[in-house]
Amino acid sequence: MSLFPADIEDEARRIVTEFATRGLTVATAESCTGGLIAGALTEISGSSAVVDRGFVTYTNEAKVDMLGVTPATLIAYGAVSRETALQMAYGALFRSRAAVAVAVTGIAGPGGGSADKPVGLVHLAAQSRSGTTLHREMRYGDIGRTEVRLATVRTAFEMLMKAAGL
Template sequence: MSLFPPDIEQTATKIIADFTAKGLMVVTAESCTGGLIAAALTEIAGSSAVVDRGLVTYTNEAKADILGVSVDTLKNFGAVSRETALEMAAGALKASQAQVSVSVTGIAGPGGGSATKPVGLVHLAASNRQGKVLHREKRYGDIGRSDVRLATLRTAFEMLQEIAEA
């Protein structure tokens, strides 16, 4: 029995198989998902060939210290921003042996939202060592903390599959 819904387990299984076949390793840099992306991947047998490490950087200090996100970026754009997600993805690659990274930062709720950054807003980024970079801004809405986190996980998996094709 998996900890995750069947569609997530199926996608994780496909990612592990595809990345293994391509010799790719992944690093995750997670804020609002708190390690769910790494957990879903490592739920799959054989994931040790694919998952280099998972970095949970929940605070601004962790984003700066571990991932090298610029203090100016955090001050000027905030933790939940395109700029921060992109710097998180780049920093994760630098902090790992992986060829591919995915990062997420958002507001899962139920509190913490504002008029400009509502609950359910998540910025995701993925990058590879060849310089390909993806970004997505998702507005899942105030659908509940768990559902925002699972929706983010699904989007992160889509982005990992897309960056692996690059």
């Protein structure tokens, strides 16, 4: 029995299979998901051939210390921003041995939102060593903390596949 909904488990299995076949590895940089992306991937048997490492960087200090996000970026744009997500993905990629990295930062709720950055806003970024860089801004809405986090995992999986050229 999986800890995750069937669609997430199926997509995680697909990623593990496709990446393993091609000799690709993954790193994750997670804030609002708290490790769920890495957790869903490692739920799959054989994931040790694919998952290099995961960074859970919930605080701004962790984003700076572990991923190299610049304090200037956090001051200018905030933790939940395109700029921060892109720096998180870059940091995860180049502080790992992974071929592809995905990063997420957002507001899962129920509190913490504002008019500019409402609950359900998540910025995702993916980067590959072959030069692909992706960003998506998702506005899932105030659908509940768990649902925002699971929706983010689903989007992150799509971006991993796209960044890997699959």
